[in-house]
Amino acid sequence: MNAIRAEHDEVSGSILVGDLNIAPLEHDVWSHKQLLKVVSHTPVETESFEAMRLAGDWVDLMRLNVPHEQKLYTWWSYRAQDWEASDRGRRLDHVWSSPNLVPNFAGYEILRLARGWERPSDHVPVIARFDLE
Numbered sequence: 396m397n398a399i400r401a402e403h404d405e406v407s408g409s410i411l412v413g414d415l416n417i418a419p420l421e422h423d424v425w426s427h428k429q430l431l432k433v434v435s436h437t438p439v440e441t442e443s444f445e446a447m448r449l450a451g452d453w454v455d456l457m458r459l460n461v462p463h464e465q466k467l468y469t470w471w472s473y474r475a476q477d478w479e480a481s482d483r484g485r486r487l488d489h490v491w492s493s494p495n496l497v498p499n500f501a502g503y504e505i506l507r508l509a510r511g512w513e514r515p516s517d518h519v520p521v522i523a524r525f526d527l528e
Contacts, residue, residue: 398450401493408496410525411453414518415489417444420458422466423486435485453491456500456523470518471510478510490523501526 401409419441421427430436448455461467468484475481490503501524509519 398447401452401454401491403493403495408493408499410493410496410523411489411491412521412523413489414487415444416487417441418485418487419444419448420463420486422464423468425466425468425483425485430485435487448491452494454494454497456490456492456497457486457503457521459497459500460502467505468507469505469521473517488518488521490521496525499525499527 399411401411403409416435417440418424418430418436424430424436427436431438434440457467466484467486468482469486469488471478471482471484475483492500503521503523506520506522509515510517
């Protein structure tokens, strides 16, 4: 498998962030069972995604201190009349790093309120913080 490697050494590391359009874990979607045949959460996608992450030696920072059983979303469809009430989200946006940067990871924030702004994106901003001093 060709994987993007998390390059790192004594003085440098790698960070990968973005809308990767895959919700890899059961609780990264509002209904694991109902979304198993929906693009972004099919078994072929989620299994390949996790294999790529592991082969590249990436750490999923958003799940570092959030149990896999806890729902975690960064995206909500425009199809729901009231996206907040239905809360049918997915975690499609990710923050990964090389293992050597984990001690420098100071946390992240999902700006869920941005989804309620006038003319919002279906994705909300995610802010990752690192203490690199």
